[in-house]
Amino acid sequence: MMKTAVSVGLVGFLVFCYVIEVSQSFPYGEYIGGLNPAWQDTPECNPLMKESPCDKAVKYYNTSSLDSDVIFTTRTSICACPSGSTCPSGYSNGGPQTLAYKDSAQKISISLHYCQTIYEPNTRTCVGEEVAVVMEGGRVPINYRTINCKCPQNAPMRTKITYMENTWRFVKDLVCEMPMCNMNESSRSPRCKKITRRSLRRGFTSTSTNLCDCPRNYECVGETPNDQTFETFGTCQRIRNK
Numbered sequence: 001m002m003k004t005a006v007s008v009g010l011v012g013f014l015v016f017c018y019v020i021e022v023s024q025s026f027p028y029g030e031y032i033g034g035l036n037p038a039w040q041d042t043p044e045c046n047p048l049m050k051e052s053p054c055d056k057a058v059k060y061y062n063t064s065s066l067d068s069d070v071i072f073t074t075r076t077s078i079c080a081c082p083s084g085s086t087c088p089s090g091y092s093n094g095g096p097q098t099l100a101y102k103d104s105a106q107k108i109s110i111s112l113h114y115c116q117t118i119y120e121p122n123t124r125t126c127v128g129e130e131v132a133v134v135m136e137g138g139r140v141p142i143n144y145r146t147i148n149c150k151c152p153q154n155a156p157m158r159t160k161i162t163y164m165e166n167t168w169r170f171v172k173d174l175v176c177e178m179p180m181c182n183m184n185e186s187s188r189s190p191r192c193k194k195i196t197r198r199s200l201r202r203g204f205t206s207t208s209t210n211l212c213d214c215p216r217n218y219e220c221v222g223e224t225p226n227d228q229t230f231e232t233f234g235t236c237q238r239i240r241n242k
Contacts, residue, residue, distance in 0.1 A: 013165050045079035045087075045115050052142045054087035055113040068107075081115035082133050088113040093154050099133060099144060101157040109156050114140055123150045126176045132157055135172040151176035162208040179210040181236050192220035193234030 017102045045054050051164050057075040061068040073091055081087045086219040091111045093100050096117025097118060126149035133148065135141035151157060157174040181190040197206045212223055214220050214236035 030137045037204050040079045042077050045081050047082050047115075049143075050114065050116045050140075051145070052078075052114075053112040053142050054081050054115050055089050056142060057089070057091040057111045059091060059105045059109040059111075062110070067214045083116040085113055092157055094151070098151065099157070100155075101133075101135075101159060101172075103159045103172070110140075110142075111157070112157075118147060120146070120147075125150055125152050129160070129175050129177060129179070131160065132176050133174045135174060137170060138168065139170055141170050141172050158210065158213075159208055164206045177212045178210065179216075181214050183215060183218075185234065189235035189237060191233045192236050193222055194231070195222065195224060195234070198230070 001142045006012070024057050029207050033211045051209060055075070056062075057073060059073050060071045062071055076088060077087075077089070088097055089097065091100075091109075092113075093111070095184050097114050097116065098111060099114075100109065102109045103177060132151055133144055134146040135143065136145045137143045153176070155176075159172050160175045160178070161173040162170060163172075170214055181192050183190060190212070192210070192212050194209045194211060195206060197204055218236040218238055221237040
């Protein structure tokens, strides 16, 4: 009995260490949100900041392929809604108080919940690839700036364009759908992403545009521009062992 308990405890400890290691090494580790301890009091949400979320949940995928398996899911309670409002919790693809989108080369899907209804009663349905929502904030934008339209399907929105302003502020244009990359357009792999960089007096700005979705068993791979290269492209590359 004791041996079994020790084994279970060891497995739990190893899983916890794995999550911490991923959060520290993953380029978007801020998504995890600190793994709030249960003993910490949740602050009350500011009623004047309705564009800021009260709760978030994140799915982490093994690869950016459309058929990738989910590695694990995390949830963070950010603040408690004022009296009379309730905050949804857990992962959801959408809802009256929820925005969900895929990010970081499609390896992450984040679900953001808000205290108030996001969409107005007369919010129209998005058409094609028009920008549905504009997000803004730090490296992991969780505040919405603009709600243009509502996606027709209950699925995470896609990150079309990411702007980095003043080397620290990020703005993301989210769309309802993305075109599929044409794998037969030429003998070379199709371009799936374009990244441009512009130097400023202090720092630089960059724009990352997702051009299309790579098909199943492929992921978008490319290098980030540096001081010598001001524009790079990502291409669809077959995932190893696929």
